[in-house]
Amino acid sequence: MPNADRISAIALGALLLTAGAARADSGTVDVELNKLEAVDSGCRAYMVFDNTRPHGFEAYALDLVIFDADEVIAKRLAVRTQGLRAEKTTVKLFDIAGVGCGEVGRILLNRVRDCEPAGGATVDCTAVTVPSSRTDVAFVK
Numbered sequence: 001m002p003n004a005d006r007i008s009a010i011a012l013g014a015l016l017l018t019a020g021a022a023r024a025d026s027g028t029v030d031v032e033l034n035k036l037e038a039v040d041s042g043c044r045a046y047m048v049f050d051n052t053r054p055h056g057f058e059a060y061a062l063d064l065v066i067f068d069a070d071e072v073i074a075k076r077l078a079v080r081t082q083g084l085r086a087e088k089t090t091v092k093l094f095d096i097a098g099v100g101c102g103e104v105g106r107i108l109l110n111r112v113r114d115c116e117p118a119g120g121a122t123v124d125c126t127a128v129t130v131p132s133s134r135t136d137v138a139f140v141k
Contacts, residue, residue: 027053028129029052029129029130030132031049031109031130032131033045033137034091036101042097042101043095043100043103048089049089049090051084051088052087053087054087055118056083056085056088057081058118059081059083060114060115060125061078061112061114061115062079063112064077066099066107067104067105067107068099069105070105071105074103075098075099106140107133109126109129
């Protein structure tokens with residue numbers, strides 16, 4: 001094989017490896033605050049998790065800070081998902097005890113904690129998580 005062909009083959013191999021690595025690290029975990037519902041204990045939040053990544057997560061917990069309408073911290077809580085499947089949309093509910101839905105001004109995704117990607121992948125879980133809201137309450141990072 002002439003040198004030019006070897007160089008072309010090596011370059012093609014490197015390109016394919018780079019493309020494979022980019023695919024393995026592509027996608028986001030979109031987390032939408034879909035609905036707030038009053039319950040006896042406070043407020044129930046419905047969240048839609050859309051994992052567009054090619055791998056799942058054995059654990060995926062959100063560290064959330066709830067602000068009231070005056071931007072004062074009303075509550076901090078951890079929301080555990082019991083894992084997320086690859087390329088799957090899932091709905092999770094959690095209660096914000098002691099805080100009425102009308103008192104919630106915004107929700108901050110402080111960070112993603114207890115993040116365990118399946119298959120040993122290395123992921124900055126907070127960076128790939130994209131919060132949004134379908135309600136009047138902002139859900140931000």
